[in-house]
Amino acid sequence: MPIESADAVQPRLAKGVRLQTDSATGKSVLLFPEGIVELNETAQEILSRCNGRTFNEIVRALAEEYDSDVAALAADVRETLSDLRRRKLIELI
Amino acid sequence: MTAPRPYALLAEVTYRCPLHLSVLLEPCSCPQGGGYSDMHALNGELTTDEWKRVIRDAATLGVLQIGFSGGEPLARRDLAELVHAAREVSLYTNLITSGIGFDDDRISALRDAGLDSVQLSFQSDDADLADEIAGARAHRRKLDVAAKIRAAGIPLSLNFVIHRRNIDRLPEMIELSESLGAERVELANVQFYGWAFLNRAALLPTQEQVTRAREIAMEAKARLAGKIDIFYVLPDYYETWPKPCLSGWGQRYFTVNPTGDVLPCPTASSAIPDSRFENVRAHAIDWIWRESESFNRFRGTEWMPEPCRSCPQKEIDFGGCRCQAALLTGNAANTDPVCTLSPNRARVDAVLRDINSSNNHAPDWTYRVNPKTLDC
Ligand SMILES: C[S@@+](CC[C@H](N)C(=O)[O-])C[C@H]1O[C@@H](n2cnc3c(N)ncnc32)[C@H](O)[C@@H]1O
Numbered sequence: 079m080p081i082e083s084a085d086a087v088q089p090r091l092a093k094g095v096r097l098q099t100d101s102a103t104g105k106s107v108l109l110f111p112e113g114i115v116e117l118n119e120t121a122q123e124i125l126s127r128c129n130g131r132t133f134n135e136i137v138r139a140l141a142e143e144y145d146s147d148v149a150a151l152a153a154d155v156r157e158t159l160s161d162l163r164r165r166k167l168i169e170l171i
Numbered sequence: 172m173t174a175p176r177p178y179a180l181l182a183e184v185t186y187r188c189p190l191h192l193s194v195l196l197e198p199c200s201c202p203q204g205g206g207y208s209d210m211h212a213l214n215g216e217l218t219t220d221e222w223k224r225v226i227r228d229a230a231t232l233g234v235l236q237i238g239f240s241g242g243e244p245l246a247r248r249d250l251a252e253l254v255h256a257a258r259e260v261s262l263y264t265n266l267i268t269s270g271i272g273f274d275d276d277r278i279s280a281l282r283d284a285g286l287d288s289v290q291l292s293f294q295s296d297d298a299d300l301a302d303e304i305a306g307a308r309a310h311r312r313k314l315d316v317a318a319k320i321r322a323a324g325i326p327l328s329l330n331f332v333i334h335r336r337n338i339d340r341l342p343e344m345i346e347l348s349e350s351l352g353a354e355r356v357e358l359a360n361v362q363f364y365g366w367a368f369l370n371r372a373a374l375l376p377t378q379e380q381v382t383r384a385r386e387i388a389m390e391a392k393a394r395l396a397g398k399i400d401i402f403y404v405l406p407d408y409y410e411t412w413p414k415p416c417l418s419g420w421g422q423r424y425f426t427v428n429p430t431g432d433v434l435p436c437p438t439a440s441s442a443i444p445d446s447r448f449e450n451v452r453a454h455a456i457d458w459i460w461r462e463s464e465s466f467n468r469f470r471g472t473e474w475m476p477e478p479c480r481s482c483p484q485k486e487i488d489f490g491g492c493r494c495q496a497a498l499l500t501g502n503a504a505n506t507d508p509v510c511t512l513s514p515n516r517a518r519v520d521a522v523l524r525d526i527n528s529s530n531n532h533a534p535d536w537t538y539r540v541n542p543k544t545l546d547c
Pocket residue numbers: 188199200201202240241242243244267268269270290291292293294330331332359360361362363364367547
């Protein structure tokens with residue numbers, strides 16, 4: 079299901095992927111088999127909201143919090159999530 | 172140079188492996204070089220408490236992830252306890268297994284201990300007539316184990332060791348991974364250390380095979396994106412530039428072997444003859460990682476000879492693989508001979524020429540080499 083065609087999808091961490099704080103740096107990391115990804119701030123902000131919210135709800139929550147333009151934000155979120163999905167770090171339900 | 176913090180620990184918890192008993196059935200090549208009897212192994216193996224200390228100390232040092240490997244890690248009865256200890260210090264836990272010895276009880280015990288994922292190895296090549304029956308038997312057991320792991324809800328990765336005899340079956344391997352519902356698949360061309368180095372002439376695929384395999388893997392990767400994460404490891408002899416081995420020596424990873432030696436690389440002890448390693452029974456892991464000669468020997472770029480020393484790539488590939496340099500040039504401090512700029516590249520080219528010459532007949536698969544060099 080491409081994110082483009084379904085803004086009502088709920089992104090969530092893929093099976094076997096853990097979001098955790100790296101105590102050495104205080105940064106958020108994704109842990110998965112044989113891999114570690116250090117998240118940039120955008121990805122971290124998005125992923126911490128992937129808790130049952132739909133794509134649209136995530137965008138709205140972020141837009142409110144950062145007082146920014148919904149359209150521009152939606153594009154950012156979509157790009158980040160697509161990238162994570164391609165690497166099987168998140169899935170869409 | 173100052174030591175960075177490590178990210179991952181490979182815990183080789185035992186040398187024991189049931190497949191030792193049946194090398195004909197399952198030729199695989201543990202980098203460690205096996206040949207250990209149960210008694211040998213048991214006598215020197217770290218105890219449960221020693222492993223727990225290693226795990227805690229590794230976490231303190233910054234490690235976020237632990238792979239339990241071996242030998243066959245399931246041969247240790249305290250494995251669930253060790254997984255639990257790792258989860259207590261928030262490590263991501265991965266079990267690297269042949270699946271032999273995995274029954275329902277152990278799967279649930281490990282799941283309850285918090286095991287994050289299982290990597291199941293598939294390396295039998297049932298195309299080989301001689302072991303067709305035996306190979307099929309192991310294969311069936313693995314399929315059964317894969318289904319059980321899935322049923323227990325544990326994420327599953329598959330690891331296929333690829334070589335000349337099975338590389339043409341990539342499509343079937345990918346199909347199998349799909350049908351088993353794996354999350355991740357590694358199609359890893361055999362690395363030429365230990366047993367595999369001795370059998371290189373029989374294992375290295377031809378140029379034609381490699382080209383085709385790469386296309387198949389790339390096509391499947393694109394087709395299955397979001398469904399299965401496919402990871403294809405090239406046979407690096409065919410590359411122009413070396414692999415960034417370990418992301419640099421003593422940079423991100425370390426291995427603790429069954430008897431407590433701490434290694435920058437799991438193959439280093441067999442591939443680099445003059446290597447000496449420190450043991451967790453004698454020294455703190457923190458000191459070994461930061462201060463010991465073994466970890467500082469090839470750390471950073473100071474140790475590099477030409478052409479690496481003045482090469483702009485040196486922070487990207489770290490001069491390649493120390494073990495490969497040792498095995499192919501006799502000196503671990505040389506530039507990896509896979510590198511096109513290496514003065515020793517001709518040695519790799521000679522191997523490739525042999526493999527690809529039209530009158531080359533693949534030598535027989537050496538199942539019966541000295542048992543000391545057969546492992547896993
Ligand atoms: C050394 S085994 C040890 C753990 C366990 N006994 C198993 O079979 O998974 C770990 C993994 O390394 C793979 N392996 C062994 N020798 C290899 C080689 N020379 N090149 C690439 N992979 C290899 C195995 O297939 C397996 O997936």
